[in-house]
Amino acid sequence: MKVIRHIGSLAFVLGLFVVVFAGVPWCVLVEDDPVVPWWLRIAIFCLLGGILVVLLTVALEQRKTGTSKELLLPTESKAGILLLNSAEVPGRQTREILGLVQGHTVYAIWLGKDLSALIRLILGGELTEYTEMMGNARKLATDRMIAEAKKVGADAIINVRYMTTSVVGSAAELLVYGTAVKLSE
Secondary structure (H helix, E strand, O other), X not given: OHHHHHHHHHHHHHHHHHHHHHHHHHHXXXXXXXXXXXXXXXXXXXXXXXXXXXXXXXXXXXXXXXXOOOOOOOOEOOOOOEEOOOOOOOOOOEEEEEEEEEEEEEEOOOHHHHHHHHHHHHHOOOOHHHHHHHHHHHHHHHHHHHHXXXXXXXXXXXXXXXXXXXXXXXXXXXXEEEEEEEEOO
16 A cells, blocks of 8 residues: 555656646747647646545555554663663663763655645544654664764763754754763673
8 A cells, every 4th residue: 555655646746847847837838729738638647646546545544443553762772772761770870971962863755755644634643654754763863872872982871852843844853862871880
């Protein structure tokens, strides 16, 4: 279903660009000619057909009642650095505070996925395109923060916090920060 939706999104985007950047100038230049060329007809059908395909696939997905996969951040990262949103590590003493570490990204999705999300906005339900986008942004920013913590020799990052901001359109900025610490054995 997802592949079909992506094909519909691609058809919509291609049709939209051909209509806007080739069809509109053609109509302006040859306003007296009532015959619409074949390439413009195909572009219009792609645009409208793409919207229809996306609408139908999203509607069918909405009918299915499946469990949504939660993106959980593991407590122990692959790098062996403990991530906590508390001020201390239970059962361990903080030996040294190494300072603030952060990870940052600005993430966006392409226009085709924006179309799918717009249809979901109309029909209701989870905007999975944006959920996936923010999950990817969160993972990337967290990995960058962990890399910074590894550079300073941290065992853990405490007081981990996430912050998001809308930048433009469907682009979102995600910042993750925390305090890098060394733990006693």
